[in-house]
Amino acid sequence: MPDTATSCRSASPPLPGRNPYWELVERLPWESDGDGSPPQPYARDRRTHCAHYSWAIPTPSTLRWIRQAVSRPVLEVGAGGGYWARQLQQLGMDVLPTDAVARIGGWTPVRLCDAEQAAATHPNRTLMLCWPPSVNEMAARALTAYRGPEVLYIGEPAGNSCATDAFFTTLDRQWTPVAHPTGHINWWGTHDTVTLYHRRPSPRPEAR
Template identity: 45%
Template structure:
């Protein structure tokens, strides 16, 4: 099950700025979600939805991001990440483990870590998968045998760059904006110079105004110097 993706798809006609306003009303949020999210955020969503479905859609992202994840996991993206990973993933900055749980459902051996367990400034209290409390760089250094996955490394925070520098494996799965609201210049400088993109047609749905993406990368190999 992937309720985040399903809710986003169901609400899609009322999100953003559609040329033709949809008719009818969007589906109600699942009872289990309403019971689990922050009541103040839910109250704002309900008030905005009472004004119009489109107004409700404008507040839906905040509600779902804090309960599930920052990037929306489409079935195609999950399948691509699982296949690319070789079956073993280290998810650093895993938050509440939503992506990790869905990848594990596909048979991937996922080790999820985060230095700041939920709830924190980014995520609510929901826990979707076991997440070990561990520094990202320490985890990356300890698990070169796993594909390194990082999702929305915090803006202006060296976490992502430190994890990448410590990692001695050969594959990276990156989720988030390429630059933009993620990471540091050092992170993207390293990704652009030391790693190469693996072509993939898998895409992730985007909230209005967001430019996040799924990027698969292999470490570049330095040609052997002649003796």
């Protein structure tokens, strides 16, 4: 989505808790893609569900893992309607969801803010990106602007439907994957994972 807003202000009213996305997914047929991997939820109208909730499925076990693994409050950029943020907030986490595009309705208040600006402003929070777009450099700019020590990335690997080569190049060069949950569930035909990264120490200058 475009990442053009320059100011930060709140949008979207909160809605009561539960996890209706997961409740929907549990009722769907689950199919294997034939490569021996576990069955995955399948729906012809998957994109409709993704647009309403999120591209990634926040299962209860993945949400609990994030609560245990992440060491600090969270800043989510490109949060959309804030579904993942709301689910984590229900578990007691301090999550600040932001997005460059205001939405009518939503799952929790989402602060209208450019991703790069938000990332630069909140180095004390873990930077969270969930299925960042591959059609612009939002994710790469946010990661470059961020000066904190921890990133939570939810999405597909390089060369698929998330982020750009610039984002993954920075991630590979400056960050180390330190943890990921077991048994994360994604839609049939997609390959998203949940990975926690820590910033690599800056190389020491050579002694002369």
